[in-house]
Amino acid sequence: MHVSECYRLLGVPRNATMDDIKMAYRRLARKYHPDINQDDPTAADKFRRVQEAYQVLKEVDAGIRPKQDVAPPATTKVQRPPTPTPSPAPQKPPQKAPQPSTDRFNKIKIDVRDVRTSQDPLSTDPxxxxxxxxxxxxxxxxxxxxxxxxxxxxxxxxxxxxxxxxxxxxxxxxxxxxxxxxxxxxxxxxxxxxxxxxxxxxxxxxxxxxxxxxxxxxxxxxxxx
Missing domain, CATH: 1.25.40.10 (Tetratricopeptide repeat domain)
Incomplete structure (x- = not known):
């Protein structure tokens, strides 16, 4: 998700402080929480997108990713020179290629769980x-x-x-x-x-x-x- 789209989803300007972003996120998270909008089939997707936008802007504020809306250039795989005597051992690296995507999805799940936990004090203390x-x-x-x-x-x-x-x-x-x-x-x-x-x-x-x-x-x- 591009940074400009994150600002638009949270309804804050590009020069908003992290406190403004956090306040907007909490307001929208309460508004679209699936437990509150059980009759709205789109609430869960809106809730997920708001969480994703908040995570992106948190990473921008922490300097983890660049703030511009230009997608990073695709990395190209450097092919290894052929070895004179091929053996079964060099065939193992290609089998590990799917592993990064699995780790990335696991990380996303952890982030989502942490965000929901951070909302518990408000939801449990009326x-x-x-x-x-x-x-x-x-x-x-x-x-x-x-x-x-x-x-x-x-x-x-x-x-x-x-x-x-x-x-x-x-x-x-x-x-x-x-x-x-x-x-x-x-x-x-x-x-x-x-x-x-x-x-x-x-x-x-x-x-x-x-x-x-x-x-x-x-x-x-x-x-x-």
């Missing part, structure tokens, strides 16, 4: 899968600037996972993003409320606290309407 899906949902809402909905989602997650550092982080980020948007809209009193919420939610996040405090200082220099 609570972890739910949390990760909800966090992705919050990030997508922030990209779409749907801050009110994102706040509702992340506050619901805080009730369900009160001690999760990931949830605390994204709750504080959501409050900060909404507070910054309120400053732009001129709603300074509401902005101050949400900026303080961000500060109190994740006080150990130094980078976020720096940004929040800077915006709060800016608010002090403006008359609150």
């Amino acid at each position: 609570e972890l899968k739910l949390k990760l899906d909800m966090l992705r949902r919050v990030q997508e809402l922030l990209k779409q600037k749907k801050y009110v909905v994102a706040i509702a989602v992340v506050e619901g997650m805080r009730e369900r996972y009160p001690k999760s550092p990931e949830v605390l982080h994204w709750q504080a980020v959501t409050y900060y993003r909404w507070g910054s948007e309120l400053i732009i809209a001129g709603k300074l009193r509401e902005a101050e409320i949400y900026l303080n919420k961000a500060l109190n939610t994740d006080p150990k996040n130094r980078e976020l606290c720096f940004e929040v405090k800077r915006d709060l200082e800016r608010l002090k220099q403006k008359p609150l309407g």
Whole structure:
């Protein structure tokens, strides 16, 4: 499978990082897993192609194969010069020719088994899968600037996972993003409320606290309407 086809199957651009590729692969692997799509006869083939594409891009990232889409030149067999006295011994090498293909297929089977094993934690822990899906949902809402909905989602997650550092982080980020948007809209009193919420939610996040405090200082220099 060519590298360009692998990027297309996983739905990522050519300059995608390995983390982006891994995230896309996990999403598609869950989507096309045969156990989830028992009524879809094409799901198993899609699942296999997604796995194959991911393996190719992993090898490209590790430097095992070249990244260009040009197929490597076919190797030509060098014929040995005829020996003056032929004997049965030289006839053995041709019998070993099929062996590399067998080893290659065995390696592919091992790779597939390893990939499926790596998916087991998500498939066997529904609570972890739910949390990760909800966090992705919050990030997508922030990209779409749907801050009110994102706040509702992340506050619901805080009730369900009160001690999760990931949830605390994204709750504080959501409050900060909404507070910054309120400053732009001129709603300074509401902005101050949400900026303080961000500060109190994740006080150990130094980078976020720096940004929040800077915006709060800016608010002090403006008359609150």
